[in-house]
Amino acid sequence: NRRIILASRPVGMPTSANLPIETQTLAEPAEGQILVKVIYLSLDPYMRGRMNAGRSYAANVAEGDVMVGGAAGRVVASKSPKFKEGDYVFGMFGWQEYYLGDAAGVRKLDPAQAPISTSLGVLGMPGMTAYVGLLDKGQPKEGETVVVSAASGAVGGVVGQIAKIKGCRAVGIAGGPEKCAYVVDELGFDACVDYKAPDFLEAFKAAVPKGVDVYFENVGGKVADAVFSRMNDFGRVALCGLIAHYNDTGAPEGPDNLPRFMFNLLSRRLSVNGFIVSDHPDRAGDFFRDVSGWIRDGQLRYREDIVEGGLDATVEAFQGLLTGRNFGKLIVKISED
Numbered sequence: 001n002r003r004i005i006l007a008s009r010p011v012g013m014p015t016s017a018n019l020p021i022e023t024q025t026l027a028e029p030a031e032g033q034i035l036v037k038v039i040y041l042s043l044d045p046y047m048r049g050r051m052n053a054g055r056s057y058a059a060n061v062a063e064g065d066v067m068v069g070g071a072a073g074r075v076v077a078s079k080s081p082k083f084k085e086g087d088y089v090f091g092m093f094g095w096q097e098y099y100l101g102d103a104a105g106v107r108k109l110d111p112a113q114a115p116i117s118t119s120l121g122v123l124g125m126p127g128m129t130a131y132v133g134l135l136d137k138g139q140p141k142e143g144e145t146v147v148v149s150a151a152s153g154a155v156g157g158v159v160g161q162i163a164k165i166k167g168c169r170a171v172g173i174a175g176g177p178e179k180c181a182y183v184v185d186e187l188g189f190d191a192c193v194d195y196k197a198p199d200f201l202e203a204f205k206a207a208v209p210k211g212v213d214v215y216f217e218n219v220g221g222k223v224a225d226a227v228f229s230r231m232n233d234f235g236r237v238a239l240c241g242l243i244a245h246y247n248d249t250g251a252p253e254g255p256d257n258l259p260r261f262m263f264n265l266l267s268r269r270l271s272v273n274g275f276i277v278s279d280h281p282d283r284a285g286d287f288f289r290d291v292s293g294w295i296r297d298g299q300l301r302y303r304e305d306i307v308e309g310g311l312d313a314t315v316e317a318f319q320g321l322l323t324g325r326n327f328g329k330l331i332v333k334i335s336e337d
């Protein structure tokens, strides 16, 4: 088995020195275990946090351990009554070619219902993040303006489309004209603003003529500054992610904007709801029913960015996620089916 381990904790952008490939010999499955050949590995921004030491909402990866990650694959040997050889499955199999371990927590997939890669994106954790964050934390009402950053991505793309389904004005923010065109033309958002363009602030203002009622925050930095300055009274912020800061190595230079930010929260009576999708397993049934229904009806579309090259291409692909090189849900094809 070839696998990528966390050899050392990165400072700033992770490199292949932090994340080398090692080879191990696998035993036969013991009672209750399965052996899975990984086909698709999901790469997600939260993995950057797991590489750090220090307190967070989930345990860090220990130095020397295989990197965590959700993946879809096929059972090649089973000593569990739950699975048989040939079953397609989703689980936290990690950055590796084979998973040998407990069958608990592993879920069976039906490739006749949806491509197995969707278990990593639109019908998996990122799709559910969009669903729970927008509906439960953002509480959008018909006619309101919903803004989402990283709008062409796995989470953001679903957020704006659900906002449209709920009768809102959906405005995306994304990096570059190609991503913005996709968000409007393919996903059906009302507008999308390129935060890398020199006229970003004016273009954003023009895109939200009635201000912002719900902000689904994925990014932080100057994008967040722009949106917070246009929030309406009693606006809601679903605080989902801050990807612009995941590689930060210290506090930013410049003036302390915290007092201004806090006054803004106070005077506009904003509510900011940080949330983590794994705290909401009770919503999994509703999510799956609604989102798979919307996909079937043609009301919700998704895009996957599937990187070829297997484990050898994984670290570079992950770096690309933290710099915006991916376009849609980032997945690495680890092996042929």
Ligand code: NDP
Binding pocket: 044, 045, 046, 125, 126, 129, 150, 151, 152, 153, 154, 155, 156, 173, 174, 175, 176, 179, 218, 219, 221, 223, 239, 240, 241, 242, 243, 244, 245, 275, 276, 277, 278, 321, 322, 323, 324, 325, 326, 327, 328, 329, 330
């Ligand atoms: P995406 O598919 O959106 O990919 C990440 C995107 O982030 C990039 O394509 C890029 O888009 C944008 N980005 C990267 N670096 C920067 C930067 N420095 N400044 C601004 N934008 C940047 O990823 P996901 O949809 O999987 O995740 C989106 C967010 O949701 C992340 O913040 C993630 O941590 C969070 N998340 C939170 C969960 C929770 O439970 N709270 C669960 C799942 C995800 P662009 O080119 O447009 O800049």
